[in-house]
Amino acid sequence: MTRQQILDLYFLDARHKLIELAAFLDRLERADGKDDFRLKIFRAALGELSSNKKEKAKKVLLAFSDLTTQPIEKAEGKGAVGAAYQIKKARQK
Numbered sequence: 001m002t003r004q005q006i007l008d009l010y011f012l013d014a015r016h017k018l019i020e021l022a023a024f025l026d027r028l029e030r031a032d033g034k035d036d037f038r039l040k041i042f043r044a045a046l047g048e049l050s051s052n053k054k055e056k057a058k059k060v061l062l063a064f065s066d067l068t069t070q071p072i073e074k075a076e077g078k079g080a081v082g083a084a085y086q087i088k089k090a091r092q093k
Contacts, residue, residue: 021046 028039045063048056 041063045060048059048063
């Protein structure tokens with residue numbers, strides 16, 4: 001597929017997603033409170049999008065991934081907050 005064909009097929013969808021991300025960040029910036037580990041990782045992943053390097057999707061996925069190989073004894077809480085939570089806990093130790 002050519003670059004032009006990709007733009008013709010996917011540009012509007014990508015534009016929509018980018019606007020949604022901007023609105024999400026605007027809501028966060030208007031809200032009271034402090035950033036937590038999820039927002040810090042989110043912003044780092046966003047930084048990958050503006051680079052000229054290849055494999056952006058892989059790098060964004062890895063930003064949210066827990067690369068530890070040792071299983072945890074017991075998950076904290078019932079709800080899933082993502083692998084980023086486990087990364088935060090590992091770095092605190």
